[in-house]
Amino acid sequence: MVEVPYFGQVAVTKYHVISLQNDRGTSYGTYIAVQNELTAAYSELRNKLSMEKFNLPFNELTTGDPRRDAIESVYPVIISEAEPIDIGGTLE
Numbered sequence: 378m379v380e381v382p383y384f385g386q387v388a389v390t391k392y393h394v395i396s397l398q399n400d401r402g403t404s405y406g407t408y409i410a411v412q413n414e415l416t417a418a419y420s421e422l423r424n425k426l427s428m429e430k431f432n433l434p435f436n437e438l439t440t441g442d443p444r445r446d447a448i449e450s451v452y453p454v455i456i457s458e459a460e461p462i463d464i465g466g467t468l469e
Contacts, residue, residue: 383430383447398459415456422452 379389395415399408420435426448427435438445 379398379450381447384451387451389451393453394455394457396457396459399461400464401461402463402465403461416454419452419454420434423448425452426429 378384379385381389396409397415399411423435426446427433427438430448431444432439433444434447436449438448439463
């Protein structure tokens with residue numbers, strides 16, 4: 378549990394990480410599509426929380442706004458890119 382301003386005690390996994398690993402044959406387009414989906418998932422979570430708590434979309438909370446910082450503390454983006462592997466095959 379972590380104390381987060383505006384939210385009180387929140388169960389935030391301190392050491393969570395999303396590990397992304399792709400095959401060497403993965404197309405750049407597919408790689409970017411996966412990155413975009415991860416970004417969209419975090420945006421959706423952050424926006425939902427912002428609307429519920431502050432009745433404002435997350436993207437309207439400016440950098441430095443303590444409400445934005447609080448939401449980023451609840452949903453921190455931690456993505457690790459592992460070394461690509463060679464399973465074989467090429468995706469188009």
